[in-house]
Amino acid sequence: MQIMANIYCLFILGVIAFQIALIIGAPWGRITQGGQHEGALPLKGRLAAAISVVLLLVMALAILSAAGGWPAWPKWIGWAAAALNGVVMALNWATPSSAERKLWGPITSSMFVLALAVVLFA
Template sequence: MGLSLSFAYAYMTLCFGVALFQIALIAGAPWGKITQGGRYEGPLPVSGRIAAAASIVVILAMGLSVMSAAGTWPEWPRWTGFVALGVQALSCIANWITPSSAERRIWGPITSLMLGLAAAVVFQFVR
């Protein structure tokens, strides 16, 4: 397995982790201070849970796009990897500039790692 594919699998694994975090939020985990700008203390309100559900779809699509960019299933067009990279970059920026210091400490480094992995795969810095 090439390094690019290893990075793609690492990215997909992190996407699954983020999806599990979102599922926990939907189920009522009291982590409002470390997501969505830290606006909520405790569990998210219904609107926040709906946003968490939508983000699951987006993050998993991003993971599959990066997997495709690495040359594996689901074999989507290459441009989808660049879209995923752009969304990942926006997510990374948002997590570093959020008013929630807890969110910055947790999600800033995670989304930065995800951005680096996605960029390495999409731009084929590694083979």
């Protein structure tokens, strides 16, 4: 399970890098947050990206913990992270932005499968 948790964390690091790029002004608004913005996100969108970074870090730690690693959090936190990942996956498949669906649908689905496997089988 540790390998799956580590792969999950690699995905998380990639998503965090994407969010940081959005925060500093990358012109990728059409592939995030519903695709409502062409170019760079406005301040509100950048704040949402910053909150996402924090949530992603917590989710990574929760899945590492669920796999038996550090930190030693209660198992329910891993389940909460997997559930949140499921919600994010559903939102990415339901977004009106086809570019966002094509990019984030498969990525978040892969992350959900990894998170679910860790919490189910660890």
